Amino acid sequence: MTVVAVRRRPLWDEEPTLFGRAAKGVVVAVVVLAVLFPLYVVILTSVSPQAAITKAGGLVMVPDGFSLAAYAELLSGGVVSRAVLVSTGIAVFGTLFSTVLTLLAAYGLSRPRSFAHRPLLFVVLLTFLFGPGMIPTYLLVSSLGLIDTYAALVLPGAVAAFNLVVLRSFFMNIPQDLVDSARIDGASEFGILTRIVLPLSKAVTAVIALFYAVGYWNAFFNAFLYLNTPDKWPIQLVLRQYVLQGQPIPGTGGESVIEGAAPLPTLAVKMAVVVIAVVPVLFVYPFVQKHFTKGVILGAIKG
Amino acid sequence: MPAADLLTRPSTAVETPVAPRREKAWRRRLRRDWPLLAMVAPAIVLYLVFHYVPLLGNVIAFQNYSPYTGILASPFTGLYNFERIFTDPGFWQAALNTVTITLFQLVFYFPIPIMLALLLNSLLSARLRMFVQSVVYLPHFFSWVLVITLFQQMFGGTGAINTFLREHGAQTVDIMNNPDLFLGLVTLQSVWKDAGWGTIIFLAALSTVDTSLYEAAAVDGAGRWRRLWHVTLPALVPVIVLLLIMRLGDALSVGFEQFLLQRDAVGANTAEVLDTYVYFTGVVNNDWSYAAAAGLVKGVVGLLLVLGANKLAHVFGQQGVYQK
Numbered sequence: 001m002t003v004v005a006v007r008r009r010p011l012w013d014e015e016p017t018l019f020g021r022a023a024k025g026v027v028v029a030v031v032v033l034a035v036l037f038p039l040y041v042v043i044l045t046s047v048s049p050q051a052a053i054t055k056a057g058g059l060v061m062v063p064d065g066f067s068l069a070a071y072a073e074l075l076s077g078g079v080v081s082r083a084v085l086v087s088t089g090i091a092v093f094g095t096l097f098s099t100v101l102t103l104l105a106a107y108g109l110s111r112p113r114s115f116a117h118r119p120l121l122f123v124v125l126l127t128f129l130f131g132p133g134m135i136p137t138y139l140l141v142s143s144l145g146l147i148d149t150y151a152a153l154v155l156p157g158a159v160a161a162f163n164l165v166v167l168r169s170f171f172m173n174i175p176q177d178l179v180d181s182a183r184i185d186g187a188s189e190f191g192i193l194t195r196i197v198l199p200l201s202k203a204v205t206a207v208i209a210l211f212y213a214v215g216y217w218n219a220f221f222n223a224f225l226y227l228n229t230p231d232k233w234p235i236q237l238v239l240r241q242y243v244l245q246g247q248p249i250p251g252t253g254g255e256s257v258i259e260g261a262a263p264l265p266t267l268a269v270k271m272a273v274v275v276i277a278v279v280p281v282l283f284v285y286p287f288v289q290k291h292f293t294k295g296v297i298l299g300a301i302k303g
Numbered sequence: 304m305p306a307a308d309l310l311t312r313p314s315t316a317v318e319t320p321v322a323p324r325r326e327k328a329w330r331r332r333l334r335r336d337w338p339l340l341a342m343v344a345p346a347i348v349l350y351l352v353f354h355y356v357p358l359l360g361n362v363i364a365f366q367n368y369s370p371y372t373g374i375l376a377s378p379f380t381g382l383y384n385f386e387r388i389f390t391d392p393g394f395w396q397a398a399l400n401t402v403t404i405t406l407f408q409l410v411f412y413f414p415i416p417i418m419l420a421l422l423l424n425s426l427l428s429a430r431l432r433m434f435v436q437s438v439v440y441l442p443h444f445f446s447w448v449l450v451i452t453l454f455q456q457m458f459g460g461t462g463a464i465n466t467f468l469r470e471h472g473a474q475t476v477d478i479m480n481n482p483d484l485f486l487g488l489v490t491l492q493s494v495w496k497d498a499g500w501g502t503i504i505f506l507a508a509l510s511t512v513d514t515s516l517y518e519a520a521a522v523d524g525a526g527r528w529r530r531l532w533h534v535t536l537p538a539l540v541p542v543i544v545l546l547l548i549m550r551l552g553d554a555l556s557v558g559f560e561q562f563l564l565q566r567d568a569v570g571a572n573t574a575e576v577l578d579t580y581v582y583f584t585g586v587v588n589n590d591w592s593y594a595a596a597a598g599l600v601k602g603v604v605g606l607l608l609v610l611g612a613n614k615l616a617h618v619f620g621q622q623g624v625y626q627k
Contacts, residue, residue: 008427009427010514010517010518012517012518012521012522013517013521014521014526014527016527024422024425027422028422028426028431028435031419031422031435031438031439032434032435032438032439034495035438035439035441035442035495035499036438038453038456038457038463039453041456041457041463042453042456056466057466057469057470058461058462058463058466059456059462059463059466061463101345101346101349102346104342104343104345104346105342105343105345105346105347107339107342108339108340108341108342108343109339109343111336111339114332114336114339115332115333115335115336115337115339115340116336116340117339120340120343120347123347123350123351123355124346124347124350127350127354129606129609130358130602130606131354131602132353132354132355132356132357132358132360132361133357133358133361133581133595133598133599133602134578134581134582134585134586134594134598135363135581135585135586135591135594135595135598136357136358136359136360136361136363136595136598137353137357137360138585138586139357139360139363139370139374139591140352140353140356140357140360142370155349155353156353157353158346158349159346159349159350161350164346188338189338189339189342190338190342193342214444217446218444218445218446218449219446220446220447220448220560221559221560224563225586236446236448236449239446239448239449239452240448240452240564243452244448244451244452244455244564245567271456274449274452274453274456277446277448277449278445278449281444281445282441284444285441285444288444289437289440
């Protein structure tokens with residue numbers, strides 16, 4: 001735990017009025033509640049028994065009993081379990097793939113005056129200026145036979161140019177003497193990257209990997225565009241289909257609105273899907289957040 | 304990210320000794336640097352395949368493309384697709400919606416991160432400040448599907464607000480499906496998701512303000528609000544101008560997912576933006592060449608706006624130097 005110092009009010013600064021203090025307190029409370037209240041209500045409803053939801057007439061705002069039935073139902077196999085596996089797989093492999101490729105490219109371009117680094121850097125930077133457009137990209141992915149494959153979710157945006165540039169400028173600020181002495185000792189370029197540059201760039205690499213991971217977990221667009229088979233859907237598409245659009249979830253119970261039709265998911269089940277979609281982000285967030293204070297990202301953004 | 308800056312970045316490396324003959328130096332550098340090239344290669348190949356090849360694929364905007372005949376055999380039709388765009392009310396409705404949303408957000412979204420940053424900066428307790436920052440940054444890491452689902456659970460027909468109204472015998476209000484409220488709703492969603500994250504850059508600018516300026520102003524009798532106006536805000540002006548210009552350069556992009564996900568709820572007339580229009584004409588209706596042309600128009604106008612905005616930034620950049 002870090003010791004947090006309370007900043008003292010400077011001598012020249014006048015004491016705020018009581019009204020000013022109160023107003024500021026109210027605004028801060030409203031801002032914090034606006035973010036946390038929806039999450040609180042959704043999480044609470046997902047662990048409430050059906051009786052509590054019926055009594056509340058909808059979302060539960062005051063704790064009233066506890067039940068993990070919704071999670072048991074969702075995670076005992078079926079659409080949502082599969083989507084969690086799919087999204088986890090994409091997030092793990094995609095993050096590895098993207099992070100490794102970004103590291104290699106950033107290091108490869110970080111040596112001043114290396115062969116052809118200017119034109120290669122130009123190839124990277126030009127992508128900032130003009131995107132290829134949705135239609136030609138779709139047709140290319142389709143003609144490569146990648147429709148309905150997981151490769152289509154990873155390959156088109158595997159290396160984020162922004163991350164590459166951020167890492168590269170970080171690498172360029174590593175004292176050149178370190179790299180030079182390693183080379184004199186006979187280290188290969190790959191050895192310099194893994195043994196010298198990477199250990200010095202742990203924090204920034206971790207942040208970039210976490211950003212990739214959150215991006216892959218949250219990815220909707222590519223999956224929506226390229227995956228036709230619902231069996232292959234990641235969690236974000238499942239969230240849209242069964243919660244936002246309220247379609248019946250195959251293999252789950254609940255009340256049937258129309259006799260004989262598939263039962264609609266109960267509110268607890270829907271909210272459990274939302275929680276499942278958000279939990280990995282909430283879990284990763286403190287690790288990303290830790291680095292904001294260290295100024296890693298800010299320094300990186302300022303480039 | 305200013306591209307020119309990165310290219311002309313001064314290097315600290317030891318200069319390679321100039322070889323007597325150019326060609327020899329060239330070969331030696333290649334032999335020395337091939338491991339670096341091998342490291343860059345995978346990323347460059349991905350950029351070439353998934354960025355530059357489709358960039359060239361925009362040529363179908365000038366064709367009557369059909370997936371069955373392919374890009375090489377499809378007949379060229381000149382500017383026919385672009386002529387269609389200019390007489391297509393659907394395209395212009397989407398363009399109008401996009402620009403309306405951009406302008407609305409410029410007025411009602413843009414100032415919020417600035418005000419929030421000023422509020423955070425004024426909190427004396429570092430612990431409270433860290434807590435509030437952690438909370439307001441969080442929604443930036445949520446997907447749009449999640450954000451809209453949360454909004455639906457709060458504002459929708461069976462959401463928290465309407466449940467409360469119903470329980471207390473009041474009239475319920477339909478917020479998520481009302482086209483008249485859509486502009487306000489999407490702006491509120493953007494504020495909820497990204498306004499906190501947007502404070503980062505302003506907080507960085509605020510942390511560079513010289514505190515002796517405040518002291519001097521206070522000694523000269525400037526109160527809290529005069530100091531805000533004459534010391535704090537001038538420090539933020541360069542950042543505000545830069546962000547404003549960048550947003551203007553990006554005026555035709557308001558995001559795809561947020562509008563696709565809510566198009567059914569309020570209807571295409573209100574929620575169709577240029578990106579969703581391209582998606583529905585191309586991927587859904589298979590009018591590939593026309594959709595590519597619409598996308599190309601958006602891309603080219605967007606590029607011109609970015610370049611124009613960059614010029615503007617340079618003009619204001621002169622003033623920015625004066626700020627220091």
